[in-house]
Amino acid sequence: MGKLTIEELRKIREGARKSRDLREAQGKSRITVHMGTCGIASGARDVMDALLKAIDTHHIEGVLITTSGCAGLCSMEPMATVEFLDQPPVKYVELDAEKIVRILLEHAVEGKIVEEYALAIGSEKMS
Amino acid sequence: MKELALHILDIAENSIRAHADRIVIEIVESEERNELTMTITDNGEGMDDETLSRVMDPFFTTKTVRRIGIGLSLLDQAARQTGGGTTIESTRGKGTRITARFTLDHVDRQPVGDLASTMSILIGGNPSIDFVLRHDRGKDGFLFETRSLREELGDVDLNEPEVLNFIAGLVRERRNLSDDSVTV
Numbered sequence: 001m002g003k004l005t006i007e008e009l010r011k012i013r014e015g016a017r018k019s020r021d022l023r024e025a026q027g028k029s030r031i032t033v034h035m036g037t038c039g040i041a042s043g044a045r046d047v048m049d050a051l052l053k054a055i056d057t058h059h060i061e062g063v064l065i066t067t068s069g070c071a072g073l074c075s076m077e078p079m080a081t082v083e084f085l086d087q088p089p090v091k092y093v094e095l096d097a098e099k100i101v102r103i104l105l106e107h108a109v110e111g112k113i114v115e116e117y118a119l120a121i122g123s124e125k126m127s
Numbered sequence: 128m129k130e131l132a133l134h135i136l137d138i139a140e141n142s143i144r145a146h147a148d149r150i151v152i153e154i155v156e157s158e159e160r161n162e163l164t165m166t167i168t169d170n171g172e173g174m175d176d177e178t179l180s181r182v183m184d185p186f187f188t189t190k191t192v193r194r195i196g197i198g199l200s201l202l203d204q205a206a207r208q209t210g211g212g213t214t215i216e217s218t219r220g221k222g223t224r225i226t227a228r229f230t231l232d233h234v235d236r237q238p239v240g241d242l243a244s245t246m247s248i249l250i251g252g253n254p255s256i257d258f259v260l261r262h263d264r265g266k267d268g269f270l271f272e273t274r275s276l277r278e279e280l281g282d283v284d285l286n287e288p289e290v291l292n293f294i295a296g297l298v299r300e301r302r303n304l305s306d307d308s309v310t311v
Contacts (some may be wrong), residue, residue: 006279013280016289033252035140037198040133045241048248056288065286067252069144 029063029108031101034079036070042077043096050097051080054104063108076119082107093119128201130240131165131229137198138167138225139249144254145171147222150249151259154239156231158265162211162228163236170222179217184266202227243299247291254286262301265284269301 037050074094147169185200203213211228259272
């Protein structure tokens, strides 16, 4: 088992700093993956994994990723909600890794709702 | 739940909903005692005695969106099917500690699973929370905590993609921080 040196950690810090500066995240949209027991048992971890990887590989800027608990629609998990400031949130249901990446790229980044995966618009507000 | 790392994600998410800002996850595997112990300790809101007495009941929950709370009962069932069990200690205003004990070599014991993914998701979704992960496997031990890493990273957040990839690699390889870099 190897050990991490201070030099390696500095490189990680500098690399992250550079890419953050390039991305200039402005918090344009937020994706919340619902991580209740029902969501996790249905595959929410794979959905969140795919989302975090896609943010990295596509160099996405301005999308905040967060988690929440059960949304009350357990049979439709895994679920995620996409929010833009001053717009009604959109809930997406029965997600998988492929669907969430499409939602990220088309909705959270481009602003176009992916209607075929959407359950409802409204009911929550971005705080 | 197919693996213990998913139970950890579930229980830690409960801690986050209980407004914990420090969550300690400990996994101890002892071949000598033929036991795997998983403990999750938080400094969240904690529970009163009434809630604590009913917390294993799948039809009891403090949630308002749907009146079912199956996370802890699923964990308890997973532990009991190996001959183990679960204990919960909680103090209102101070926090909660959940300990699940499994028979290590029992055929029905779920594997530890993808801890790297669980940790990067917990940290990625909640970068301001202090997480500690300790995995003791007898011969080798692994200890990771976000507070000292955050201090070292300065103005770089823990949920930056490079940092999350780094954390996932660290946990996947069970790679300890060296004594001359970060004190954990």
